[in-house]
Each structure stands twice: as C-alpha cells, then as structure tokens.
Amino acid sequence: MSSNIDVMFHYFIKIRKKYPNIDSDLETILRPLRHPRDAMCMADIKESYRQLTGEKFPMRCGSLGVGEFLLTIPYVACYCNENGTLMFYSVDGF
Numbered sequence: 524m525s526s527n528i529d530v531m532f533h534y535f536i537k538i539r540k541k542y543p544n545i546d547s548d549l550e551t552i553l554r555p556l557r558h559p560r561d562a563m564c565m566a567d568i569k570e571s572y573r574q575l576t577g578e579k580f581p582m583r584c585g586s587l588g589v590g591e592f593l594l595t596i597p598y599v600a601c602y603c604n605e606n607g608t609l610m611f612y613s614v615d616g617f
Contacts, residue, residue: 550613
C-alpha cells in the first residue's frame with residue numbers, strides 16, 4: 524500500500540524526468556528573493572516560469588502539492604502570510 528508521500532515522491536520524479544531543467548528554472552526565479560519580505564506567491568512563480576520557459580507550469584496537483592514540490596528544492600523556504608497565502612523565497616545557498 525502506497526502512502527500519499529510515496530505517491531507525491533513518484534510524481535515529483537516523473538515531473539523532473541519530463542522537465543529536467545525545472546529545478547534550475549525555479550532556482551533562477553527564486554534566487555533574487557532572499558528575504559521573506561521579497562517572497563513570491565505560487566501564482567507569480569507559475570507566471571514567472573511561463574515567461575522564463577515559454578511553457579505553462581507543468582504541475583497540476585494543487586497548491587499544496589506544488590508547495591511540497593518547491594520545498595524539495597534545496598534552499599527554498601516558505602511561509603504563510605496573514606491571508607493564508609504560501610509565499611516562497613530563497614535562503615543562502617543558490
């Protein structure tokens with residue numbers, strides 16, 4: 524029996540195989556955002572990804588799944604603002 528974690532882990536591997544540059548593309552987007560005050564919401568990340576790559580963001584698993592995926596990339600951090608929106612930024616390391 525597979526857990527939800529196993530399912531998501533395998534989905535993330537599938538995404539990374541199909542889009543081998545996705546981590547570096549997301550690092551490029553988040554690299555300038557070095558402090559929570561500069562953080563970017565998921566909608567803005569998806570739009571920045573589209574502008575950078577010319578492709579629609581490939582994940583269709585909802586905001587929590589996309590958030591989990593982003594947090595599997597080293598040096599990506601997240602907080603939830605006062606409205607409940609997940610906000611992403613990078614910490615030293617990129």
